[in-house]
Amino acid sequence: MASRSWMVMEGQDPRYRLPDDLQQRDPFAARDIGWVEQMRPFIREFAAPGQRVIDPFAGLATTLLAAGLEDCSALGFELNPLRVELARERLARHRLLNMELRCSELSEACGEEIASCDLALTSVPYFAAVAAMGQHSHAAGAGDQLYDSAHYQAHLDHLGLLFHRLRYWLKPDAYCIVMAENLRIGASAIPLAWDLAAILADLYQRGDERLLVYPARGLMQAPQMHSDRSHEYALVFRNTRPASIRRSDAWPWLQALWSQGLNFALHGSAARLWADADADAAVADVDLLFDPSQRDIDRAAAWLREHGFALRSWGRPMALPLPLGSLSGRYAVLAERIERTGLRLRFDLGFELEGRDVASALSKAHMHSGLRLIGLEHSFERLA
Template identity: 45%
Template sequence: MASHSWLMLERESPRHRLPDDLRAGDPMGGRDCGWVEQMLPFVRQFSRPGDTVFDPFAGFGTTLLAARLENRLASGCEVDAGRIDLIRERLTRHGLLSGTTLLHGSCDALDDGALPPFDLCLANVPYFGCRWPGTPSTAQLYDSQSYAQHLEGLRHVFYRVRSGLREGGACIAMVQNIRLGDRVLPLAFDLARILGSLFVMEEERVLVYPHESEEEKDSADARTDRRHEYGLVFRKQRERIDLKATAALLDALRAQGHAFTLLGSFARFLQGPQDTQGTPPADADIRVDPDPQRLNALLHWLRDQGFALTSWGDPVPLPLHFDSYRGRYYFRADRIDSAGALVRLDICYEQ
């Protein structure tokens, strides 16, 4: 893949296009089917022959087909049984069904061990507001009843993706911001925030699709025609933090009278670098009493020092309403300075 930040897609190959008879049998007429040409550059750059490429939203098998064309193993989950059958037929026609694993259901609902490990996650995500006409299913994100519910469903899926993705593997999501009537929903940016709570962002690509006519090209209408989307590239890897700045933060917390117990990898790091076995800590974990007043004071102080406060990727507003966070176990405090250096503190308040 070229090093520039955009990928211009010129045409869809008739050889790889979803056949018309399969498209006609889909509840949505195949209108959300991506291009194999869209996926091939990502398969080539972010995996190797023999690796397993996983798609948690297998849909029409476009990602799986791209993976098999490049001599990768393919694995995918799909909640609609009809589309499972469609994928099998599509790959069979290409002679590429062998080496493919298809799982019926949402990956976050699978039993432990049912999802084989994989080297790359590559997916087109379902869009909100599509008015799914197929078989109803609580796992069908096309049928989400609210935007908040849709985002929560995406969070659950990618949380499970993280557990199956090998260390160092890439998680790549194709997504665009969407227009519903006169309202624009920042789905791409909201998904980036969700993925950022689970992985480390590495890159983005803007995928640009061709216009259908010269008249469209010359249009003076400033409203977007939505012929682009984002390829959000994240990596499952440990963050790099500023170790000295993190140690200074802990000293400052003690000086301010905030009581805590330091634990985990940063505690071992302070005892001696040899105890980390060459792997530096990715954060500092502290345990505090689950006292709402003390927690509120601690979070206020961190916010005043320039830290962003989150809980499972969601911003934490202050003053703290502690009961809303019971069962979430910890708050995260991040601060990135103007040189890009990160200080990260995980504040554990429950066992």
């Protein structure tokens, strides 16, 4: 694949396009199914033969078919049982019987499946797709799916949860490439691709987006503002974060927070950084753990926001007071400030721990070089 930022899709190879009979049997009439041609270049560039590709929204197995054609194995997740049946039939016609397709939603990897995949490649379900597809929605059983989210924020929150889970399937430094486009629903412009990019940027390291241009879909609806929407974005991310924050970068901010009389401690990689005598050691995030009472974390968040830090959780801007009750399972709120040098100062304002009581953990903190540290004997590196 060329390193250009755009790619023109001329058409589908009849050998690999979705067969008409499968399209007719699909509850969504395959209106949301992408092309094998859009997936193969990314597999060639970001994976190698013999490696494993994962698609959390497998649909009718477009990504799995593309992976097989590039001599990769693949794992897909699809909620709709009829689609799973059709996808397996499609793969069987190409004699790709070693592809794994599960009739379920993506779950957190466990056991041997942790870090078992070399590339994530998918096209996301579109908000309000069921309404657009009319009579097909009931047959699709879409009530359990992202296609039928009650409102846009619920759609984004569910996407955030699934891409959070996806990280546990991916090997360190593996790429996560997501096809998405901005939508027009009635008179409303819905920036799905841009909002999804913000979510992914809080979970992965951002790369460059690619623009995929398709044959014209039809005449423009209104030349003043609207186009034929014949393009989509390939959002390129990576399952890593650059360790660029050094003690000298974080110290002024931590000292200022400590001077406010806030009850917090450093944990995880930040605690190890503070205990390390190596001045060149760095971390990707500075993990802070606050007392369970909301007062201190809100005060810290307010002070950081006043000093140029944006507050987010999985790409969603956070207002004060922080809605901690609705953020259970996310462990922290991200406070990020981007310096003119490009340095990203990222403070994870933690309010819960996995499998451990916060108050108990804080009670065992000890002072080191002017700050309280906890968890050096454990790993608490769940990302905000």
